[in-house]
Amino acid sequence: MTNAVPLQLRSERLLLRAPSAALAPAVNGFQMRNLAHFAPWDPPYAADYFEPEGVSARLDKAEQDFAAGNAFGFWFSRLEKPAELIGKVNVTQVSRGPFQSASLGYAIDAQAQGQGLMHEALQTVIALMFAPPVRLHRLQAAVRPENRASLAVMKRLGFAHEGLSRRYLFIAGAWRDHETFALINPDWGLDEAP
Template sequence: MDVMAPQRHGPISLRVVRQRDARVLQNELIGNRSWLRPWEATSPDGPVSFDMRIGVRRLLQQYRDGTGVPFVMEYDGEIAGQLNVWGVARGSLASATIGYWVSERFAGRGITPTAVAMATDIAFREMMLHRMEICIRPENHASLRVVEKLGFRYEGLRRRYIHINGDWRDHYAFALVREEVPEGVLTRWVEGRAPQDAAAIPPADRLHA
């Protein structure tokens, strides 16, 4: 399995998860339960395993199968969270979706927007995908700020879209396609050229979410 080279911008880096990361990731997830629970995917069929050793093995199998790329986000060499490129579709769709979480103690350091930008650039330049999507709960203001900063384009309201924190939840959908960011998402953001209103949500969708 060829592993993608780590990406770095300042103190923030993005690399493919390793099996030995499981213990650190599990400790972070346990220590951040109240912080992360409102945004965590759950199963309508009941509780799922919280064993990160199993979780990392599954993610790496998806990587080998070409259906996803599981990253860890680091700050000054310390694991700060996870970012997964999942649902990779090839052929005429050539798209994927990004999901992520960051530990509370690392919040506010620009880790998530930087990592999302780097992951999207990897998807467009190395994986040769055409479209990247992020779906966010209306209540998740921190994640909404991420797509606003990076200039992801709002595409619509998805009703009861993903099972989160024990129920089916509405999500706002945002996306970018490769042609919109020829210079790269990270470069466009760092240089202050990301459109400020691309992620604007129409009042009607805000009202009905």
């Protein structure tokens, strides 16, 4: 099933690529460039997170998870600047059987905010996740209540607010509340069995 999932996607302005070791320098550049930008939103990093070996190891694991259908990550760049990564979309914790669901995470370069690029990237990935061969029924996302930009993205994409998860993740030295959202695949028939 998962070997038919494309390793590259294109949207109007973006090139989205599945994880591979070849992206390691660009991934590290993206991470280092946005270290302060992501600090309020990201959990603590492992000691080797920014070391070349750590970046390569994470990409290798992400590539294996993609091939196995356990997770689907995409790094994206502008079409005209493919060497410079400006964001990522991660679909993780893929659960099959009666659940057919996954968790959605995303991040965008500080200099690329406010241009609709994250919305475009998420639309592209969600379309893939809801279509064959992946065909998930549901995507869930968790957003910090103070992250207005991310809350706006959820609303614009049609995610339904499901509630508040108190003390959800340990970030920036404290347990942080998150709003939880979900998007249901509108093409998944009620009479279909997983």
